[in-house]
């Protein structure tokens with residue numbers, strides 16, 4: 513178990529304090545923690561996670577949030593602003609995802625709590641939209657995010673896992689075709705996937721979906737707010753939006769490359785009827801008639817306000833400018849990798865790339881990069897590491913640091929190729945698939961996050 517954070521610096525509250533603590537003291541403590549924790553990513557050496565990284569932008573969003581942070585969006589009579597913000601977030605996202613190309617449809621959307629929320633709502637909608645199917649299934653590429661498996665587990669929808677081509681890292685279309693059955697309600701493609709940054713063949717998946725009269729969900733949680741601008745800039749990115757016939761839903765995370773605060777995503781529907789099928793309401797409850805658009809009950813108006821503020825303040829020009837810097841930075845970082853014959857970039861990545869080595873364990877490279885302050889994400893089958901390029905990497909000097917640190921890391925890996933690497937696949941943390949040992953390890957990681965109060969030494 514790791515050491516309880518800030519144990520030596522700040523009081524540990526095992527019980528609520530008898531008397532309240534001064535606000536200035538609380539804010540000073542939090543500011544101290546935030547400043548120290550921000551250092552981890554501010555230099556641009558951390559993959560993903562901090563998508564904007566601009567403190568001015570965060571201050572602005574926090575100001576927008578604070579106007580409505582305490583507002584419950586369920587009570588719309590009290591906050592018509594929430595209706596304006598939510599409707600416009602959905603409309604702007606639908607437009608960006610090109611619903612204008614849909615004919616005879618009535619597009620709609622849902623603002624959810626994040627990527628997993630959007631994916632869960634999509635899975636629920638496909639189940640509920642197909643009431644005649646007793647036990648629905650969906651087909652997802654192995655590389656699609658675990659949120660699909662989680663949603664399938666929660667909602668009783670079987671996820672058939674389609675293999676991906678080991679070279680292109682795109683879903684095996686023939687496998688998908690051969691495995692569609694009478695209970696298949698939808699297919700999944702990623703634009704792009706989390707591991708490799710590759711985009712699945714959405715056009716071909718759309719054709720399959722149309723042929724079988726089923727849905728196609730495009731997971732644009734990562735790329736939804738970036739790929740449209742990359743395409744506009746002329747990057748070679750295949751169509752993935754509602755211009756592709758057969759696409760019925762797209763998830764696009766405002767809290768990633770939408771540069772909003774954490775806690776929102778948009779699930780876009782080609783047609784509102786599918787969205788409406790997943791509503792839950794209780795009309796005969798003694799407490800009154802209850803309905804909410806998604807799985808959440810009360811939601812903060814602040815998040816809608818801040819998301820709307822991010823989109824409107826940046827505008828298309830802002831998103832385009834940020835996308836240009838991110839795509840250029842990613843290309844330069846990939847060039848540095850390709851300059852080493854012992855390294856191999858996997859598939860045809862986008863702004864997010866992944867690389868491995870056929871000569872040594874790539875985690876040796878990661879071991880060295882860690883000593884230089886890089887925080888990459890780890891993969892398995894085969895071992896690989898990836899970098900989701902975000903705005904902090906676009907700062908001056910980061911590509912140069914990457915290039916020189918990577919060269920040293922390769923030299924280190926070659927020199928230590930007979931030794932085991934210290935860093936392992938982060939997603940999972942233990943080698944191999946599910947086992948008693950993995951189960952125990954994962955429970956220990958969870959306990960580390962939530963139950964540490966039991967282990968804190970007495971004061």
Ligand SMILES: Cc1ncc(COP(=O)(O)O)c(C=O)c1O
Nearest residue numbers: 626627628629657705706733734
């Ligand atoms: C492609 C993709 N889909 C879905 C998700 C899940 O998003 P969230 O963590 O916001 O639930 C992620 C998260 O990284 C992702 O990369």
